[in-house]
Amino acid sequence: MSIQWFPGHMVAAQKKAAETMEFTDVVIEVLDARAPVASQNPMVKALGAARQRAHLKILNKSDLADPKVTDQWVQYFNKLPKTKAIAISCKKANEPKKILSLCMALAPHRGTPLKPLRMMIMGVPNVGKSTLMNAILNKRIAKVGDEPAITKQQQRHQINDHMILVDTPGMMWPKIDQEHDGYLLAINNSIGKNAYFEDEVAEKLGDILLKDYPLLIASRYKIENLKIDASTLLDEIAKNKKLPLKNLNIDRERAGGALLNDYRQGLLGSISLESPSSRFLKNKQT
Template sequence: MHIHWFPGHMAKARRVISEHLKLIDVVIELLDARIPESSANPMIQEIVGDKPRVIAFNKADLADSRHTEQWMARFKEQGLPVAAIEAVSGKGLKQLIQYVEQAAAEKLAKWEAKGIKSRPVRAMVLGIPNVGKSSLINRLLGTATVKTANRPGVTRGQQWIKIGNRLELLDTPGVLWPKMDDQAVAFKLAVTGAVKDDVYDYDTVLKQLVDFLRQEYPGRLIERFSLTEIPADNQALLGLIGAKRGCLKSGGLVDYEKAGKILLQEFRNGKLGKITLDFLL
């Protein structure tokens, strides 16, 4: 499977980020808690440089908490403050804002020592597409004023958004690297919806998802689809899922494509339970 996706607006986004960094006190890097390594854009460190950075693991409600704790410990070992959040519900946002204010405290203290009037902390929200940047800002605002959608490539412009009296956020487009050499990473981005569904081979991604679930989370499949056991091959497994969900063609044959789409969708929306795809070695 080869996925190469770098639309023109993302190349422009990199330039926009670089141009606005001089106005920024803190960078908030938003990662998908299910794929905290795969959703970490290797370009961001290069672009951000020595700006203070705070990590937010979004969609923590969809991720396996055991792995989330391990990944958070890894980031903290690197000196990066990290908060597990749920942008839609607002869980964890208070801690995230505290980390942002702490990261900017030294700079603001220097300003105050020079007699410069205090101002809100200015932060930039960065992350790959569909990781939840606009949902995060909407939750902080308490109103859906930023355009959002559960698909990549919606947020293309940039805008300053005031959050209370102490924080201003710059929303920017998501940024993906120009070439995804590691196709294991590409699979994880595809299956979680970070890249558009029309830029990868669906059958290949579905096969890899089924293989992963069979190996790492078989109990979730048994529980969700009321199975007695996991069949020996993927086709038989999809056949059982299709039969359980009434995915039948004329003549009573299973519609395997429809069964596969149900499995993918239920993985993405968390109905299979809390699942993490990135494991620490």
């Protein structure tokens, strides 16, 4: 199953973002630390490159990701030209405060009343852009929720007399080229639920967990035999959670939803869905 999701309001949001890019000095791209490359919108890269804008990549939700893998991603992104990358968690009050000074360092020619530093926050849905912006501004001005595409329109905020911050809606792109990326985005709740079947997405998550984090699975669901496939894992989760049967059969949809929820809430532990080595090895094989 190829997952695609591109709601109509994102067409207008893309056009507006392209217009705003002309008057932007630093692009703040918020990524999900658990899948940084899968959560990169290629259109953000293209827009920034066309205008040669400096790029600050925020690996958000780092508290949910595998810290060793996150360090590898930060090192990888920091080798890119005109790019700075940091990992943060918006749950930690002091971490978002680093962002403005990092933006200033990326555009040292700006940041005065005559030439204010102009920043634009971008990213796919549900990576924490609104939460991050609220933290930067130190007040709640953006609606926050654990679902994709809450913010629908661009918003401009005057931080002080030498800094301007523009918040953009979460934006996907018209076609997700790599099928695996669609699954990773769905696993991380960056895609509307009407675009996929939860049990199929949960099986993809199960494949990753059984391969890379089997002990976390064993601990959470009390599974002794880990030489199973992702389909059987859903059966075991249904038994562990004592889910009621559906038409005398195991309710795989509810079991899949339970696995996705446990992962998204961080109840399984610190997990990364992709690493630099797994990402680039996969690309070489396809």
